[in-house]
Amino acid sequence: MSEPTELTEPAEVSGASPLADRAAELDAADPLAPLRDRFVLDDGVYLDGNSLGALPAGVPDRVADVVRRQWGELRIRSWGESGWWTAPERTGDRIAPLVGAAPGRIVVGDSTSVNVFKALVAAVRMAREDGGASRDEILVDAATFPTDGYIAHSAARLTGCTVRPVAPHEAPAALSARTAAVLLNHVDYRTGRLHDLPSLTATVHAAGAYAVWDLCHSAGALPVGLDEHGVALAVGCTYKFLNGGPGSPAFLYVRGDLQERFDSPLPGWNSHAEPFGMRPDYEPAKGAVRGRVGTPDILSLLALEAALDVWEGVSVEAVRAKSLALTDFFLECVAAHVPAGRVTSLTPAAHAERGSQVALRCADAGEVMRRLIERGVVGDFRPPDVLRFGFTPLYVGFADAERAARVLAEVLEEF
Ligand SMILES: Cc1ncc(COP(=O)(O)O)c(C=O)c1O
The missing domain is CATH 3.90.1150.10 (Aspartate Aminotransferase, domain 1)
Structure with a gap:
């Protein structure tokens, strides 16, 4: 601290x-001063974009079009013709360069809390595949935003693990042959402290565990370098520095070589290899799609997609x-x-x-x-x-x- x-x-x-x-x-x-015109603001000072980003000026018209034309006129055809079905991966690819990920590694949907659950359980499952059942401990940032801790406890109960709270900089010393996963915040929501993602990730992985990073307070605020630093799994919200709007869906990143192994604890029909086959057996899709669960929240998702236009040339x-x-x-x-x-x-x-x-x-x-x-x-x-x-x-x-x-x-x- x-x-x-x-x-x-x-x-x-x-x-x-x-x-x-x-x-x-x-x-x-x-040089960035003119970008303010891309937002709807008043003459006050808005310093709460780390909680809810301001409204990008292009969003209202885009949302109106989605509602009036895509939903109102095209109706069901919009799942294909308006690109609704592929919006989770398409929007993920728009976020990817902002957090240093290649295309195809990020899917957008659900809340951060839900994505923490998916990532953490998947991390424990992979650690068990690599190192056996003795990997039974999840280390969690002791100062974490509370939801991550609540979810970690539930993920631990479901997987037969225990949760051990640690200060992020003390995580290396707490690693052992029992560690399955380490859930850390890139930036502490309370103090604004930035943790050392490259070195912590490398240390966690060298110990045979998987690092799961919560990027809520860094995505859109600073370079993250997910691919460069070999991060296994990461999640983040889009309503803070990505300005996606209240309750806009979160994102989930899975490293390229781990996508085949990503075993989601929420294998909904949207992540099925053949979602419209209506088969009783589950066969996971390939790639980032595997992180999906159910029907995407299209209105919020497309508002976010429009909001990401503010990054053009930035x-x-x-x-x-x-x-x-x-x-x-x-x-x-x-x-x-x-x-x-x-x-x-x-x-x-x-x-x-x-x-x-x-x-x-x-x-x-x-x-x-x-x-x-x-x-x-x-x-x-x-x-x-x-x-x-x-x-x-x-x-x-x-x-x-x-x-x-x-x-x-x-x-x-x-x-
Ligand atoms: C660091 C962090 N993690 C998780 C969350 C919760 O995200 P969600 O409400 O999308 O589940 C927040 C919300 O502010 C947060 O700051």
Whole structure:
């Protein structure tokens, strides 16, 4: 865990205006700044894209077309003519370059929770095939977003495993001949800490276990390199940095050489080799399709597909560079505007350990966030005392970061 960092005012910064000027310069020089026009936003500061991404401007018309023409006029024909049936894999291929995967490795559907279940049980089954029944332990990120822990416990009960919570950086020391699977978050949802995916993956796999990564807070925010780093299985949501909309379906990645071995615990008819054969026996399809379960949620899926258009001509590397510059600048503005000792940053100072959010520990955090939102600065509150500010480089600018820090200081003066 990162230690809370006391934010101290830099000597050379004396007031709001130099920082506001710097913000204006940084925005003017920012090659990604024009992308904000691809979204529907107001003049507030939206720093909650790590919970629900803003609406991409092209989505409403696309969804209207899906509803009115594809459903309303073409009706059942749309499963083929409008590409509904293949949308889970097609949309997976659109997400693939954003997380460093080749085409054919990602399928979109279900929630992250459901995909964690599929991936974890499949991981345990593969570990057992390789190493026998003595592989009976699942290591789970001790600070995980709760759903992963709940699902891991159920997956463990079903597979005869036990769950052992570990801090991600302590996972290597906890590995043993009993470890079947290791479920880790790439970026911690509370602190914004980025974990070392390449090295942890290599260590887990060298121990004969399978790494399952939850990418909810990194997909669309920073390069992941799934293929490059040999990740076995990964899941992620699409409603945060991928801007797919409320409840948009999640994704599941299965490494190319493991697809034939992926034994889904939810083998629905959509993952059958011959889904319209209506056969009583189950024969899994090849490739990413094997991760499907039942009928896809077409309206949400096609809204997501339209949302992914905002990535046209945008590299995740450029997004990452801006994200780090934004979070650095926000921390600098907080240090300058907020009286010393009033907030402490839980987000690591080191770039290699930082995701795309800043988490500030603060007394009365719930009430502070309520007042921030009232003044047009939207972040969120995580109990008991954390203010979270998510930075989506596609639509957040440096002036937003400066204003958020300034309004935070104003609000804190009221306490
Ligand atoms: C890290 C992480 N994992 C899982 C989830 C839950 O995802 P879902 O609601 O799609 O199951 C979230 C939701 O915010 C999350 O942040």
